[in-house]
Amino acid sequence: MSGTLPSADTARALVLALAETAGLVATPRAPAGEQAEREACDLIERCLQLCRDAPAVPAEPVRTVHHFACTGGTLICKCLAALPNVQLLSEVDPLSTLRWNRIQPQFAPTDTTLQLRQSPRGVSPELLVRLFAQNLLAIQAECAALGQHLVLRDHAHSHFCVGDSVPERPTLREMLPPDLPVLSVVTVRHPIDSYIALSGNGWIHHAPGTFDEYCRRYQAFLDRHDALPTVRYEDFVERPEPTMRALCELLQLPFREDFVQLFPAIRLTGDSGRGGEQIAERPRRRPPPPLCAELLASHEVGPLCARLGYAPSTLQEGLEPPPASTGDR
The missing domain is CATH 1.10.287 (Helix Hairpins)
Known part of the structure; x- marks a missing residue:
């Protein structure tokens, strides 16, 4: 319908x-x-x-999920994709410049947008946004006709964590067609944990490549999505079913308890975490000593954690120097 x-x-x-x-x-x-x-x-x-x-039948909304890299977004989106009739598109950002090599064009016979970007004359950002909006309307109409629920997973890293500054351009949510109903949520993780993982994966794409700069960009991301409800990754892994139920209410998606058994079969891009088929809390990874010192000396992480609702005691967990050995030398 x-x-x-x-x-x-x-x-x-x-x-x-x-x-x-x-x-x-x-x-x-x-x-x-x-x-x-x-x-x-x-x-x-x-x-x-x-x-x-007859009462008007509301149009089927598009759902969007926004988060930084290494914040548990892949796990959460796998679980969303395991719900009935959910069609999830992973890591969407029409204006992303990551993985785009101006010098060496990629083979992309099915991607007309990339073909335009790689063409000798290039393409304007405005046309890229228009093409995205037109394609999204066609995708959403097909999903609605099939009884599917379209979910877009934002690749906010491309916007907020690449280059010398955060560019002045629309977010994914701001690029959606204006007449299309939208339901959105932001998912977050403790910034120390996400930055440790980001550094370990070699994904420090911002300059200067410091933790304080990362925190400032996290704040900029939150500012642009300030009106949206927030779900914490730590709450999700501690209480998967009630947190997923709340997430489904926010996004008006059908909830089923068996998502816990089904999510390991879902394959998405961005699956860079520790893996496994269990949803469970895990201890903080201990970073190398230089990064550990930088995290402890940060001036920006305190206000960011306060905004995200993390207690001050979490700022030093797992970062303290190991106790000195008392054994004989």
Whole structure:
């Protein structure tokens, strides 16, 4: 179902066809009398009035999930993708410049957007946004017709964590067609844990490549998504089912408890975490000594953690120097 009622003209044509089939109106083979025509007109009017009085069916919304890299977003989105009839597109950002090599074009026969970016004359950001919006409308219409729920996983890292500064350009949510209903959520993780993982994966793409700069960019990301509800990764791994139920309520998605058994079968891009088929809390990784010292000396992480709701005691967990050995030398 498309989620819209037929127009009055369409409804009239349908009722006339039914009335003709029932012998209530004239056909070339069977002319009808005045009484039959009046009955047909009354029937048409009653049907049209029912159409006018019927409550409007709300259009199916697009859902968007926003987070930084290495914040547990892949695990959460795998679980969302395991829910009934969810169609999830992973790591979407039409204006991302990561993995785009201007010097060495990629083979991309199915990707006309990348073809445009790699073309000798290039393409404007405005056209990229228009193409994305048009494609999204077609995808959403198909999903709605099939009874599917479209979820877009934002690749916010491309916007906020690449280059010398955060570029002045629209977020993924701001690129969506204005008439399309949208439900969104932000997922977060303790910034010390996400930065340790980011550094371990070699994904420090911002400059200067410091933890304090990362915290400032995290704040900029939160500023641009300030009105959206937030779900913490730590709450999800501690209480998967109630947290997923709350997430489904926010996004108006059907909840099923068996997502815990189904999510390991889902394959998504960005699966850089520790892996495994269990949703469980894990201890903080101990970073190398130079990074450990940088994390402990940060001036920006305190305000960021306070904004995200993490207790001050979490700032030093697992970062203290190991106790000195008391054994004989």
